[in-house]
Amino acid sequence: MNKQITSIQNPLIRQLAQLKDKSRERKKAGQFLIEGKREISLAIKGSYELETILFYPDLFSHEQLNDLTNKQINTIEISKEVYQKLAYRDTTEGVLAIAKNKSHSVSDIEFKTKKPLVLVAEAPEKPGNIGAILRTADAANVDAVIIANPKTDLYNPNIIRSSVGCLFTNQIATGNTSEIITFLKSKNINIYCAALQASVNYHTQDFKKPTAIIVGTEATGLSDEWLEHATQNIIIPMQGEIDSMNVSVAAGILIFEAKRQRNFI
Structure with missing residues (x-):
C-alpha cells in the first residue's frame, strides 16, 4: 500500500x-x-x-x-x-x-557528430526566456545548449514550466564565458556572435561546419570576451524602429537558418 x-x-x-x-x-x-x-x-x-x-x-x-x-x-x-x-x-x-540534480559541466558534453550545432546564451535572466530557448533547441534538435554566466539555476520551476520539459530533452551545460570559449575552441567549433558591432547578415555565413550560435540579453548584448573570440559577428536585419528582439526569438531565427543550410528542414 x-x-x-x-x-x-x-x-x-x-x-x-x-x-x-x-x-x-x-x-x-x-x-x-x-x-x-x-x-x-x-x-x-x-x-x-x-x-x-x-x-x-x-x-x-x-x-x-x-x-x-x-x-x-x-x-x-x-x-x-x-x-x-x-x-x-x-x-x-x-x-x-x-x-x-545532474551535473551540467561543459566537460560532460559529448557530441555524436563531427559537425555539432551548439546554442549558447550568455547571462539570460528571465526563466521564461531560458525555457523558450530550450524549446527552440529541442525543436531544432541541437547538439547542446550552454548557458554562460547563469543568473538562475536550471531547476527553477519557471524554467521547467516554460520549457514544457525540454530542460530534460536537451544536452545542457552551464559555465563561465571563459571556460565555454575554451571548450568550443578545443572542439574546433566556429563561434558566431549575434551582435551589432562589425557584423554581417546572418544568412551569409556557412553554418554547415561545426557551429556555435551565441546570443546575449536584449539589454546588454554579449560581453566583450565573446566578441574578441568570435569567428564572425552576425546580425539579423531589422526593418522597424528598434534594433533588438527577444533573445529566444533571435536564437530561433539563427538556429533554424543553420538547420536550413544543413538540409534538415
Whole structure:
C-alpha cells in the first residue's frame, strides 16, 4: 500500500516546499521538484533519477501512476491540501516527482557528430526566456545548449514550466564565458556572435561546419570576451524602429537558418 501524507506540516512536505521556492535549497539538497505527467515522462526519458513520486488520486489515478513508469519508485499519496501546497501551476495534473540534480559541466558534453550545432546564451535572466530557448533547441534538435554566466539555476520551476520539459530533452551545460570559449575552441567549433558591432547578415555565413550560435540579453548584448573570440559577428536585419528582439526569438531565427543550410528542414 502507498504511503499517505495529508498534512502540510509534515517534515517532508515542508522540505519540498523549500525546494520549490528556493534555489539555495535545491543546490544544498541536490534535488528538485518536477510537476506534470509530460515533464516527468521527459525527465525519465532524459535519464534523470527520480526518488519519489507524489500524487493526488482525485486528479491522478493509480492506473496513470503505473503507466508513468515501470520502475520501482517510491510513491506517496497526498491530500488536496498538500498537493496545492507543492503545485506550481494553475492547471493541475495531480502528480509531482522528486528528482536528483545532474551535473551540467561543459566537460560532460559529448557530441555524436563531427559537425555539432551548439546554442549558447550568455547571462539570460528571465526563466521564461531560458525555457523558450530550450524549446527552440529541442525543436531544432541541437547538439547542446550552454548557458554562460547563469543568473538562475536550471531547476527553477519557471524554467521547467516554460520549457514544457525540454530542460530534460536537451544536452545542457552551464559555465563561465571563459571556460565555454575554451571548450568550443578545443572542439574546433566556429563561434558566431549575434551582435551589432562589425557584423554581417546572418544568412551569409556557412553554418554547415561545426557551429556555435551565441546570443546575449536584449539589454546588454554579449560581453566583450565573446566578441574578441568570435569567428564572425552576425546580425539579423531589422526593418522597424528598434534594433533588438527577444533573445529566444533571435536564437530561433539563427538556429533554424543553420538547420536550413544543413538540409534538415
